[in-house]
Amino acid sequence: MSQLLAKTENPYRPVRAKIVDLRDLTPETRLFQVKLVDPKAARDFDYRPGQFCQISALGTGEAPISISSSPTRPGLLEFCIRRVGRTTSALHRLNPNDEVGIRGPYGNGFPVDYMEGKDVLIVAGGVGLAPVRSLLLYILDNRDQFRSVTLLYGARSLEDMLFREELKTLERHPDLNILLTLDSGDTRLWPFRTGLVTSLFEEITVAPKTVAAVCVPPVAYKFVTKGLLDKGISGEDIFMSLERKMHCGIGKCGCCAVGSKYCCQDGPVFTYWDALNLPDMI
Amino acid sequence: MKTVVLPRENLEPFLGRIARGHDLIVPKKTGNDVVFDYYQEGCQIALEYRRTLLPPKKFFLPPEEVLFRYKKGQGFTEPEPEVGRRVFFGLHPCDIHALKRLDYVFLEGYVDTYYRRRRERTLIIGLSCLPDDKCFCHSMGTDLVSDGFDLFFTDLGEVYLVEVGSTSGNDLVLTHRDLVSEVVDEAILKEYKTFISTRSDLFVQTLDTSGLSKILTLEWESPFWEKVAQDCLACGRCSMSCPTCYCFSIYDQVNLDSISGERSRSWTSCLYKDYALVAGGHNFRPSRGARLRQRLMHKHKDFFEQQGVSACVGCGRCQANCPAGIDFCQVLTSLRGDISESAVG
Ligand SMILES: Cc1cc2nc3c(=O)[nH]c(=O)nc-3n(C[C@H](O)[C@H](O)[C@H](O)COP(=O)(O)OP(=O)(O)OC[C@H]3O[C@@H](n4cnc5c(N)ncnc54)[C@H](O)[C@@H]3O)c2cc1C
Ligand code: FES
Numbered sequence: 001m002s003q004l005l006a007k008t009e010n011p012y013r014p015v016r017a018k019i020v021d022l023r024d025l026t027p028e029t030r031l032f033q034v035k036l037v038d039p040k041a042a043r044d045f046d047y048r049p050g051q052f053c054q055i056s057a058l059g060t061g062e063a064p065i066s067i068s069s070s071p072t073r074p075g076l077l078e079f080c081i082r083r084v085g086r087t088t089s090a091l092h093r094l095n096p097n098d099e100v101g102i103r104g105p106y107g108n109g110f111p112v113d114y115m116e117g118k119d120v121l122i123v124a125g126g127v128g129l130a131p132v133r134s135l136l137l138y139i140l141d142n143r144d145q146f147r148s149v150t151l152l153y154g155a156r157s158l159e160d161m162l163f164r165e166e167l168k169t170l171e172r173h174p175d176l177n178i179l180l181t182l183d184s185g186d187t188r189l190w191p192f193r194t195g196l197v198t199s200l201f202e203e204i205t206v207a208p209k210t211v212a213a214v215c216v217p218p219v220a221y222k223f224v225t226k227g228l229l230d231k232g233i234s235g236e237d238i239f240m241s242l243e244r245k246m247h248c249g250i251g252k253c254g255c256c257a258v259g260s261k262y263c264c265q266d267g268p269v270f271t272y273w274d275a276l277n278l279p280d281m282i
Numbered sequence: 283m284k285t286v287v288l289p290r291e292n293l294e295p296f297l298g299r300i301a302r303g304h305d306l307i308v309p310k311k312t313g314n315d316v317v318f319d320y321y322q323e324g325c326q327i328a329l330e331y332r333r334t335l336l337p338p339k340k341f342f343l344p345p346e347e348v349l350f351r352y353k354k355g356q357g358f359t360e361p362e363p364e365v366g367r368r369v370f371f372g373l374h375p376c377d378i379h380a381l382k383r384l385d386y387v388f389l390e391g392y393v394d395t396y397y398r399r400r401r402e403r404t405l406i407i408g409l410s411c412l413p414d415d416k417c418f419c420h421s422m423g424t425d426l427v428s429d430g431f432d433l434f435f436t437d438l439g440e441v442y443l444v445e446v447g448s449t450s451g452n453d454l455v456l457t458h459r460d461l462v463s464e465v466v467d468e469a470i471l472k473e474y475k476t477f478i479s480t481r482s483d484l485f486v487q488t489l490d491t492s493g494l495s496k497i498l499t500l501e502w503e504s505p506f507w508e509k510v511a512q513d514c515l516a517c518g519r520c521s522m523s524c525p526t527c528y529c530f531s532i533y534d535q536v537n538l539d540s541i542s543g544e545r546s547r548s549w550t551s552c553l554y555k556d557y558a559l560v561a562g563g564h565n566f567r568p569s570r571g572a573r574l575r576q577r578l579m580h581k582h583k584d585f586f587e588q589q590g591v592s593a594c595v596g597c598g599r600c601q602a603n604c605p606a607g608i609d610f611c612q613v614l615t616s617l618r619g620d621i622s623e624s625a626v627g
Contacts, residue, residue, distance in 0.1 A: 011393070252392065280572075
């Protein structure tokens with residue numbers, strides 16, 4: 001993995017990046033397309049789906065944000081940022097050509113090599129689509145390496161659904177099975193399903209060698225993992241991207257500790273087996 | 283290990299001379315307390331102190347420090363690093379062990395630039411001690427120390443037995459060779475043995491650490507945590523005074539010109555309510571019991587699982603500083619079931 005900085009350099013120093021484009025995905029979530037200012041850094045930046053960066057809004061602070069783009073499409077980095085507090089609001093006040101600071105990529109990411117040759121089931125809820133979109137695009141760009149690919153994605157309402165247009169296009173993709181659902185909503189405008197994302201489990205059959213990638217709100221992990229286990233997926237093959245409070249992103253500040261693991265370094269992707277061993281993980 | 287002898291009356295000249303070429307940090311008496319502070323001529327060095335208010339960590343990971351100054355369009359620049367050699371005199375074995383624990387955190391994996399610089403410019407001179415009723419380093423295996431110092435002074439009354447732990451330590455001794463003697467005779471050896479055995483008889487507080495990490499794992503769900511936490515004020519003083527608590531948070535401050543500012547970090551505590559709070563108001567440890575448990579679990583189980591040693595070095599500061607008088611050793615002992623639960627708090 002090529003880090004932005006060599007290990008001997010100050011690991012807290014963000015590098016400069018320019019906002020190339022901004023697009024609203026939902027009323028609270030905006031897609032940031034950014035480019036590293038240093039051309040060499042931009043060229044060398046490599047990452048794995050599921051990794052994250054620390055993004056700085058100058059004068060406000062840093063927030064850990066998953067990389068939503070795929071390393072198979074180099075050049076621009078994409079981040080979906082939901083406005084929830086100080087830093088994310090400051091980021092939302094920025095315009096194209098403004099600068100942000102970036103550190104990373106951090107964390108383990110999804111084990112794409114391990115997923116090769118297997119059936120892949122992706123489960124996402126709300127803004128949880130952000131990290132798994134990277135995985136989805138990565139798989140699409142290496143489609144022959146994977147067996148069947150299914151995405152189950154749920155959002156509260158139509159306007160809370162990330163990448164609606166992109167998903168509608170992908171839905172017609174012959175090599176992808178995409179099931180979308182809204183917690184509730186007007187079904188006339190909505191050609192897909194209503195109900196929680198777990199209700200989609202009834203509609204799918206799971207092949208024996210399936211691996212699952214999950215990113216849902218913290219409260220939903222218990223239900224989603226139970227559903228996946230009931231479908232016969234092994235606990236070791238359920239990969240969950242978890243959220244914790246993070247400050248440093250590099251295993252120093254202690255804030256993201258879950259038992260003997262650091263979410264920022266050992267995670268953010270953990271298996272269900274890890275969760276069984278580490279109390280309070282999900 | 284090379285060992286020399288420093289007559290007691292030569293200690294002050296020794297430190298005084300060191301202070302001329304280095305920034306010297308010493309345990310100083312202030313009122314009823316002893317604190318680690320920079321040496322000034324004529325200041326009262328506490329040679330027989332029990333424990334300082336704050337541990338040595340503040341000289342390596344300050345309570346608050348600027349990481350970067352930034353300016354719009356120019357990115358982040360580090361503040362000028364502090365320079366010059368420091369000599370830190372008077373660390374007890376527990377505090378030296380604690381620094382070694384901090385080294386695991388800050389020097390392994392990503393190297394923390396700020397911590398490393400301070401660590402590299404500081405020589406450590408250890409000092410022997412006698413326990414009070416809150417010390418339990420002998421239970422944690424940290425009552426003696428065989429590395430992690432440049433010099434270590436054992437107080438034998440008339441003389442200090444000085445262990446030389448590094449070439450830098452050796453250089454100090456050689457520079458001031460007129461103050462030390464290379465002869466460690468039978469009498470001094472006997473004094474040393476007597477000191478060791480007398481000292482180990484003085485411990486009152488104990489903690490049975492056998493299988494502690496496993497017992498803690500099994501007691502995760504125990505209602506006992508919430509019960510103890512009823513007394514806990516969640517003030518974080520145990521963390522601030524702990525020589526191995528290293529958690530910090532990072533934050534920005536803007537200057538009045540609104541285009542420049544600082545990024546800093548400061549100590550935090552897992553006892554604080556918003557420590558594990560994430561977006562959407564979800565708190566991973568909403569109750570005081572869960573947070574108290576986190577602190578003890580991290581010390582005695584999680585760190586142990588990561589590094590093979592406990593993060594607790596038995597210095598007794600958490601108990602000495604807890605405004606609610608929580609006796610953490612007794613909490614852990616109760617979980618083991620050795621004494622009745624009502625004996626706590
Ligand atoms: C690995 C990882 C990946 C992530 N990826 C993404 C991503 O791709 N997109 C994304 O949008 N987010 C992502 N997040 C979440 C994101 O990091 C947080 O939303 C962000 O850090 C919030 O920062 P802030 O300064 O805007 O909010 P803060 O100002 O810190 O507040 C955050 C929230 O905490 C709550 N809060 C804060 N203080 C209090 C208080 N005193 N009492 C009650 N509630 C309080 C509020 O509800 C607020 O909404 C990710 C997190 C992690 C750990
Ligand atoms: S965020 Fe600092 S240790 Fe993980």
